[in-house]
Amino acid sequence: MSKPIIATTSLAGCFGCHMSLLDIDERILELAELVEFNKSPINDIKKFTKKCDVGLIEGGVCNSENIHVLKDFRENCKILVSVGECAIMGGLPALRNNIPLRECLEEAYLDGPSVENNEERIIPNDEELPLILDKVYPCHEVVKIDIHLPGCPPSADMIYEALVSLITGKELKVPYEAFKYD
Amino acid sequence: MSKVLNFTIDGVICMAEKGQTILNAATANKIYIPTLCNLPGLKPRGSCRVCNVKVNGKFLTACTTPVAEGMEIENNSEDIIDIRKSIIELLLVEGNHYCPYCEKSGNCDLQAIAYKYNIPAPRFPYQFPDRDIEATNGKLLKDHNRCILCKRCIRGIKDEDGKSIFAFKRRGHKVIINIDTRLSANMTDEMAQEAMDICPVGAIIKKEIGFKVPIGERKYDKEPIGSDIEEIKATTI
Ligand code: SF4
Ligand code: SF4
Numbered sequence: 478m479s480k481p482i483i484a485t486t487s488l489a490g491c492f493g494c495h496m497s498l499l500d501i502d503e504r505i506l507e508l509a510e511l512v513e514f515n516k517s518p519i520n521d522i523k524k525f526t527k528k529c530d531v532g533l534i535e536g537g538v539c540n541s542e543n544i545h546v547l548k549d550f551r552e553n554c555k556i557l558v559s560v561g562e563c564a565i566m567g568g569l570p571a572l573r574n575n576i577p578l579r580e581c582l583e584e585a586y587l588d589g590p591s592v593e594n595n596e597e598r599i600i601p602n603d604e605e606l607p608l609i610l611d612k613v614y615p616c617h618e619v620v621k622i623d624i625h626l627p628g629c630p631p632s633a634d635m636i637y638e639a640l641v642s643l644i645t646g647k648e649l650k651v652p653y654e655a656f657k658y659d
Numbered sequence: 660m661s662k663v664l665n666f667t668i669d670g671v672i673c674m675a676e677k678g679q680t681i682l683n684a685a686t687a688n689k690i691y692i693p694t695l696c697n698l699p700g701l702k703p704r705g706s707c708r709v710c711n712v713k714v715n716g717k718f719l720t721a722c723t724t725p726v727a728e729g730m731e732i733e734n735n736s737e738d739i740i741d742i743r744k745s746i747i748e749l750l751l752v753e754g755n756h757y758c759p760y761c762e763k764s765g766n767c768d769l770q771a772i773a774y775k776y777n778i779p780a781p782r783f784p785y786q787f788p789d790r791d792i793e794a795t796n797g798k799l800l801k802d803h804n805r806c807i808l809c810k811r812c813i814r815g816i817k818d819e820d821g822k823s824i825f826a827f828k829r830r831g832h833k834v835i836i837n838i839d840t841r842l843s844a845n846m847t848d849e850m851a852q853e854a855m856d857i858c859p860v861g862a863i864i865k866k867e868i869g870f871k872v873p874i875g876e877r878k879y880d881k882e883p884i885g886s887d888i889e890e891i892k893a894t895t896i
């Protein structure tokens with residue numbers, strides 16, 4: 478039997494959830510035995526080369542590229558998992574959701590205290606750049622998400638248990654202490 | 660003890676005093692019914708609806724309904740749990756609840772009930788309402804993003820003349836909690852702490868001290884809410 482295939486990505490996240498995945502310590506060796514990784518920042522595979530069983534999504538959806546990647550994951554993964562608060566509810570990036578986009582961009586590129594060398598007062602708008610969205614959206618409001626793993630980040634134990642349960646088909650039992658929103 | 664009433668919760672035989680609410684009787688019988696707006700010692704308000712139980716087939720709030728002889732109460736059936744979960748999920752999307760940086764996280768009743776019922780993500784779309792944070796008061800910070808309008812602060816925090824220091828301001832969906840500037844001028848540190856503690860969520864935060872209790876030692880880090888009330892009854896047969 479071929480090994481289950483896993484893909485991961487970070488959208489509008491801080492890579493903390495990926496760090497938490499690496500936090501499973503030596504169990505990563507067991508995981509490497511059990512599964513094969515496809516598209517992921519961990520191995521730097523940039524494009525899907527085959528259909529995957531599990532896709533782990535870190536981060537919410539803040540720009541057009543995030544939408545593209547998320548839809549790509551939905552098409553290529555049987556089970557899609559929102560990992561962490563940002564994927565689930567937008568998280569800290571969603572703090573901008575109540576501030577008009579123009580104001581955010583002006584603060585970042587024109588008026589913020591750390592802005593330097595922008596005498597021409599340019600807000601980057603090259604067509605090569607992903608278009609920023611009006612709000613940061615939870616992943617499940619953009620595509621169907623099958624499983625949510627809460628936490629900021631979810632504990633390494635929770636991610637590991639969830640992966641093992643997904644690839645072995647065993648029921649996922651998260652202990653009370655591991656189920657947290659922070 | 661005044662007249663004793665017999666009733667059942669999920670088939671467990673319980674006893675209550677005449678006039679006792681279902682909630683108080685359940686607690687006395689070591690059965691946990693979740694609540695948010697209720698606070699022991701204050702007149703129950705029945706507004707958050709989280710304590711919904713089914714009494715003889717009808718949904719009623721446990722905090723306001725007195726026990727009657729022979730009542731058959733359901734507290735843990737599937738439909739009740741689903742109603743409670745949907746209320747919690749509505750509250751989570753109706754405000755802006757960023758638990759990762761909320762100072763009440765780990766001590767918050769809303770979050771704790773969500774943990775108890777294992778809610779990984781709300782079924783409703785997030786509203787991201789536009790709400791303010793107010794830091795004008797000397798001792799307290801108000802974060803309207805997290806207020807669930809339970810009125811616990813209004814009902815529970817009074818000055819020495821019995822006047823409420825907190826009040827509702829505006830109407831309808833614009834209603835927010837307000838601190839009376841004059842009455843709160845002499846607020847002691849203890850009162851400020853009491854106000855923060857009485858709030859079931861992180862809408863009232865005491866200034867100048869933060870994140871005092873480390874993660875792992877907070878109220879609901881290790882044991883689900885209600886563990887202090889529940890007790891696994893020893894089977895004696
Ligand atoms: S009030 Fe409770 S539910 Fe809301 S953000 Fe704070 S900890 Fe989370
Ligand atoms: S501030 Fe807290 S106690 Fe007061 S109404 Fe809002 S949630 Fe309830």
